[in-house]
Amino acid sequence: MKNEKILLVNRPKGAPAKSDFKFEPAAVSELDNGEVLVKTIYLSVDPYMRGRMNDRKSYVPPYKLNEVISGGIVGQVVQSRSAELAEGDFVIGNLGWQKYNTVSDVSVRKLDPSLAPLTTHLGVLGMTGLTAYFGLLDIGNPQEGETVVVSGAAGAVGTIVGQIAKIKGARVVGIAGSDEKTAYLKNELGFDEAINYKTENVFEALKSACPDGVDVYFDNVGGEISDSVLSSINKGARIAICGQIALYNLEKMDVGPRIQSQLLINSALMKGFIVSDYAAHFEEGAVQLAKWLKEGKLSYSENIVEGFEHTVDAFLGLFSGENTGKQLVKVAEPENL
Amino acid sequence: MKNEKILLVNRPKGAPAKSDFKFEPAAVSELDNGEVLVKTIYLSVDPYMRGRMNDRKSYVPPYKLNEVISGGIVGQVVQSRSAELAEGDFVIGNLGWQKYNTVSDVSVRKLDPSLAPLTTHLGVLGMTGLTAYFGLLDIGNPQEGETVVVSGAAGAVGTIVGQIAKIKGARVVGIAGSDEKTAYLKNELGFDEAINYKTENVFEALKSACPDGVDVYFDNVGGEISDSVLSSINKGARIAICGQIALYNLEKMDVGPRIQSQLLINSALMKGFIVSDYAAHFEEGAVQLAKWLKEGKLSYSENIVEGFEHTVDAFLGLFSGENTGKQLVKVAEPENL
Numbered sequence: 221m222k223n224e225k226i227l228l229v230n231r232p233k234g235a236p237a238k239s240d241f242k243f244e245p246a247a248v249s250e251l252d253n254g255e256v257l258v259k260t261i262y263l264s265v266d267p268y269m270r271g272r273m274n275d276r277k278s279y280v281p282p283y284k285l286n287e288v289i290s291g292g293i294v295g296q297v298v299q300s301r302s303a304e305l306a307e308g309d310f311v312i313g314n315l316g317w318q319k320y321n322t323v324s325d326v327s328v329r330k331l332d333p334s335l336a337p338l339t340t341h342l343g344v345l346g347m348t349g350l351t352a353y354f355g356l357l358d359i360g361n362p363q364e365g366e367t368v369v370v371s372g373a374a375g376a377v378g379t380i381v382g383q384i385a386k387i388k389g390a391r392v393v394g395i396a397g398s399d400e401k402t403a404y405l406k407n408e409l410g411f412d413e414a415i416n417y418k419t420e421n422v423f424e425a426l427k428s429a430c431p432d433g434v435d436v437y438f439d440n441v442g443g444e445i446s447d448s449v450l451s452s453i454n455k456g457a458r459i460a461i462c463g464q465i466a467l468y469n470l471e472k473m474d475v476g477p478r479i480q481s482q483l484l485i486n487s488a489l490m491k492g493f494i495v496s497d498y499a500a501h502f503e504e505g506a507v508q509l510a511k512w513l514k515e516g517k518l519s520y521s522e523n524i525v526e527g528f529e530h531t532v533d534a535f536l537g538l539f540s541g542e543n544t545g546k547q548l549v550k551v552a553e554p555e556n557l
Numbered sequence: 558m559k560n561e562k563i564l565l566v567n568r569p570k571g572a573p574a575k576s577d578f579k580f581e582p583a584a585v586s587e588l589d590n591g592e593v594l595v596k597t598i599y600l601s602v603d604p605y606m607r608g609r610m611n612d613r614k615s616y617v618p619p620y621k622l623n624e625v626i627s628g629g630i631v632g633q634v635v636q637s638r639s640a641e642l643a644e645g646d647f648v649i650g651n652l653g654w655q656k657y658n659t660v661s662d663v664s665v666r667k668l669d670p671s672l673a674p675l676t677t678h679l680g681v682l683g684m685t686g687l688t689a690y691f692g693l694l695d696i697g698n699p700q701e702g703e704t705v706v707v708s709g710a711a712g713a714v715g716t717i718v719g720q721i722a723k724i725k726g727a728r729v730v731g732i733a734g735s736d737e738k739t740a741y742l743k744n745e746l747g748f749d750e751a752i753n754y755k756t757e758n759v760f761e762a763l764k765s766a767c768p769d770g771v772d773v774y775f776d777n778v779g780g781e782i783s784d785s786v787l788s789s790i791n792k793g794a795r796i797a798i799c800g801q802i803a804l805y806n807l808e809k810m811d812v813g814p815r816i817q818s819q820l821l822i823n824s825a826l827m828k829g830f831i832v833s834d835y836a837a838h839f840e841e842g843a844v845q846l847a848k849w850l851k852e853g854k855l856s857y858s859e860n861i862v863e864g865f866e867h868t869v870d871a872f873l874g875l876f877s878g879e880n881t882g883k884q885l886v887k888v889a890e891p892e893n894l
Contacts, residue, residue: 271822408881442817461821474818478811480779483829487607492821495641 223248225288226531227320232273235539240273241532246288247258249322252433256441257299258321258328260312260528260551264292264342265535267440267463268494274542288316292347294331294338295321297555308557309407319528319551338554343546344520345381345509348493351381351462352438353505354498357388359460359491364389367430371447372403372412372440377462382411383518393429395422395445397541401544409519415491420450437548443474450482458477506549521545528552558722560585562625562655563867563868573874577610583625586659594636595648595658595665597865597888601679602872603627603713604777604800605831606836617831625653629684631668631675632658633891642667645894649678654860656888657864673847675810680883681717681857682846684832688799690773690842691835694725695826697773701726704767706782706894707785709777710751713883714799717776719748720855727773732759732782738881746856760785775799780811787819810875856880865889 223246225414230240238318238474269291272283283289293315297305305311310414313328315321331341343349355377362368368385372378373394382405385392387405394405394414402414413429415422422445425433433454439446442464453459498505512518525534528551537543560583567577588594606628609620609767620626630652633641640784642648650665652658662675668678680686684823690737692714699705705722709715710731719742720728731742731751739751750766761780763771771790779801792797794808801811820827833843865888874880 233764240731261572363675439817442815446817454667461817464818464821474815475812478801480776480783480798480811480827480829481801483810483827484801484831485829487830487834488828489826490817490820491826492817492819493824494821497824 221248221319221321223318224528227286228273228283228289229286231275231285232270236273236536237271238532238536240291241289243529244253245367246318246320247311248320251299251301251322252379253301254303254325256296256302256311256325256328257324258293258313259298259555260293260295260319260321260519261317261465261554262294262342263317263344263528263531263551264348264525265385265531265538265547265549266291266348269535270539274390274424288318290314290316292342294323294341295328296557298555298557308555310338310554312346318530321549336510337546339522339524339546340513340520342548343376343504343516343522344513348376348546349380349509350498350502350505351495352377352502352511353383354463354495355439355460355493356381356384356436359489359493359497360385360458361437362388362390362436365391367391367393367432367440368436369393369395369426369430369434369441370410371395371407371445371449372463374544375440378438378440379405379409379521380518383400383409383511385436386410387512387517391430391432393426395441395449404521408521412499417439417445421453426452433457435494436460439464444476447476447479453482453486453488455462455486455488457488459488459490461490473481522548523552524548525548529543558583558657560655560657561865562653564623565610565620565626566623568622569607569672573607573610573873575869578626580866583655583657585657588636588638588659591640591662592659593634593639593642593648593662593665595650595652595656595660596632597632597652597656597859598647599631599676599679599888599893600654600865600868600888601683601685602868602875602886603628603685603823607873607876610873617795617833625655627651627653629679630658631678632665632891633894635892635894636660638817644826645892647675647891649683653736654868660695660709660759663673673850676861676883677850679852680713680859681855683810685713685883686717686846687835687839687842688832689721690846691832691838692797692799693718693721693773693775694828695831696826697722697775697795699725699727702728702771704728704730704769705773705824706730706732706763706767706771707775707777708732708782708786709800710742710748711735711881712777712793715775715777716742716746716858716882717855722773722852723747724849730763731788732778734879737822741858746768747848753818754782754806756887760788762781763789763863765799770794773797776801781813785811787816788883790819790824790825792823793824794823794825796825796827798827859885861885863887
């Protein structure tokens with residue numbers, strides 16, 4: 221059994237680069253009582269991980285240098301000394317970026333592969349879907365007929381945000397980075413309007429896409445795109461700060477128009493969040509998302525790269541604005557156990 | 558009966574100037590049924606009025622050019638054709654900056670001068686006190702042992718914010734613009750620490766004044782002072798945006814570090830507000846403030862300029878950082894009616 225892992229060997233300055241990572245052979249340790257050996261089937265790469273690569277306070281503790289990177293993984297138990305998990309079981313957990321992880325059975329959760337495709341647990345039914353669900357509904361709280369704007373709209377979280385906003389009866393405007401993406405948002409996901417920030421003047425495009433102004437803004441990107449959205453908010457607007465991709469990769473301070481006056485004039489609310497703020501309510505969110513998925517009200521898009529050796533490229537691709545939907549790496553086929 | 562009024566004759570660019578205002582004689586119209594003639598006793602000048610002098614969307618509709626400015630006034634009914642208000646009654650309302658206003662009796666509220674000094678209705682028991690009360694308690698929601706920072710701390714709203722935060726058991730740090738003010742905050746009002754932003758490095762001073770970080774920030778000023786506070790916030794911090802004095806007077810866009818990443822990393826909330834957002838709860842707030850005042854838990858500071866002719870100077874003084882507490886103009890003595 222050949223194991224391999226991916227280490228963080230440099231803290232990126234600005235955009236992460238291939239040279240910040242290193243592939244290395246890894247041992248497979250003997251199982252203790254209560255432990256299982258999990259073979260990685262799908263591995264999730266997410267924008268928030270960039271924050272963990274800095275050596276400073278962020279959402280979650282920084283990754284350690286020269287140690288294996290960790291993230292969401294769907295795997296299969298291939299050896300077990302656990303009473304709870306049998307060989308062949310599928311599990312999800314926050315595990316190392318390696319082909320095999322030896323872990324305590326309490327650090328993973330068993331999945332039923334007959335209920336939904338395995339990959340959905342890393343996407344629409346997992347942290348991605350829950351991020352969209354709680355950020356939009358708890359902070360944004362869109363009402364029927366209101367206008368919701370989503371940036372990074374074609375990304376994993378953005379696509380779900382827009383669809384939930386539609387379910388809630390809002391007018392939904394997405395901002396994304398290509399004509400293919402804007403067409404996808406409008407034609408496949410039912411967004412009312414979509415703006416290509418690379419070819420359109422976002423400020424002007426928003427004016428025509430949001431004739432009644434912006435009531436809710438779900439912000440996945442920050443920077444100048446957000447400046448434009450914020451200049452169009454209505455009285456009582458709610459802004460959920462989910463990600464700031466532009467910022468992850470900046471070496472110097474990100475400077476822009478101060479937004480406090482906009483919040484003041486509009487009695488508007490802005491709140492940052494991370495999905496773990498809502499951990500106590502995950503069950504409720506997951507049940508609702510699964511229901512919508514089953515009812516056909518939620519579509520999801522996955523971009524699956526094959527091969528552990530492409531993990532770093534898949535991660536780097538998140539920051540070039542090229543991906544649509546949830547970015548996953550398929551590391552191995554499930555085994556018949 | 559000689560009447561006089563103050564008109565806005567230019568929309569200020571940047572800091573307001575004397576030449577933006579004009580004193581002019583005014584007529585005293587005959588009373589219709591249900592109307593009263595109100596003699597102005599005290600007149601309130603407030604920072605928010607600067608926003609209304611711009612011809613653009615703000616808290617409240619802009620003042621019209623070449624028309625009388627309006628604001629909070631405590632006056633006395635000197636003529637009445639109202640069944641509700643008698644000559645001699647004291648009233649409060651949003652009235653014109655003039656010596657006499659003819660108004661419908663429903664547009665003012667009767668005051669009982671035996672319950673509290675007349676001026677308190679324009680300050681600690683009025684919109685000023687309610688602004689502090691709702692902004693701090695609804696948005697900031699300080700808990701016992703948390704650290705609350707207030708900018709513009711020696712101003713009318715700031716002094717009340719700090720005292721309410723102390724009542725709630727928080728550690729309170731004020732930021733103000735002179736050693737006299739910081740001494741006043743600490744020695745008279747019981748603030749735990751006070752920072753003079755004109756002589757101290759606010760960022761460094763905050764670090765030592767807030768060893769456990771900042772949980773609540775009540776922002777009356779914005780700009781670089783707020784940048785410093787925001788760089789010290791804790792996970793779950795709440796920021797109430799009450800005023801942005803620096804901004805009122807800027808001609809060009811106010812630019813600074815983008816704050817979204819700070820809000821994101823800390824799952825922090827920032828909300829702008831204006832006291833009228835809480836109109837449905839004014840009664841509750843006023844009762845509580847009056848109770849604290851009676852119990853001696855709230856001190857208030859007034860700066861009273863005598864003479865209608867000094868109204869404009871009193872208003873301009875709000876922006877020079879010189880005033881402490883509520884700025885009022887005493888226009889006339891009450892009459893014995």
